[in-house]
Amino acid sequence: MDPASPSNAARSGASQRFRAELRAWRTRQGLTQRALAERVRFSRETVAAVESGRRFGSHEFAVRCDEVLGTGGRLAALWPQVASEQMAADGRRGPRFATGRADPPAPRRDARDPGAVVAAIDELRELIGQVLSGPPDPDGPLTRPGGYRSGDGRPGVDG
Numbered sequence: 001m002d003p004a005s006p007s008n009a010a011r012s013g014a015s016q017r018f019r020a021e022l023r024a025w026r027t028r029q030g031l032t033q034r035a036l037a038e039r040v041r042f043s044r045e046t047v048a049a050v051e052s053g054r055r056f057g058s059h060e061f062a063v064r065c066d067e068v069l070g071t072g073g074r075l076a077a078l079w080p081q082v083a084s085e086q087m088a089a090d091g092r093r094g095p096r097f098a099t100g101r102a103d104p105p106a107p108r109r110d111a112r113d114p115g116a117v118v119a120a121i122d123e124l125r126e127l128i129g130q131v132l133s134g135p136p137d138p139d140g141p142l143t144r145p146g147g148y149r150s151g152d153g154r155p156g157v158d159g
Contacts, residue, residue, distance in 0.1 A: 014081030015053065018062070021078065023051050025069040040064035056086045 026036050033051070037044040042061055049055035062075040
């Protein structure tokens, strides 16, 4: 669930249809927001915020609501358009960092661009490699086969 407010997108097409469909199907089934929330395993506050337009839902939220409400997949079918509106709203809000911060976050990549996806995967691999090759903890678990701790040459705990 994205905690961000839909702002102007709250009045836009897909988001508005999503909210209207959600409310109509919920009331048609005779469910309160709390009862729906319990069945889809989200909070009542989430259901209320999505219905009122204070928040965007998530794809998972849409799918669970479809299942519980028996909509035949109507909410999930609207989701790609809602997600597009959400991305547009995120772009209008501006940076999400404190004014005193030295390094602003990297610009968002277009997930539909294969080059951007490959670049993001490469960055993640590099970060994972840095984490995995960090300095060994001398009192930590064994890291080398044969019972030796990394770098010290002495037998490990079981050695």
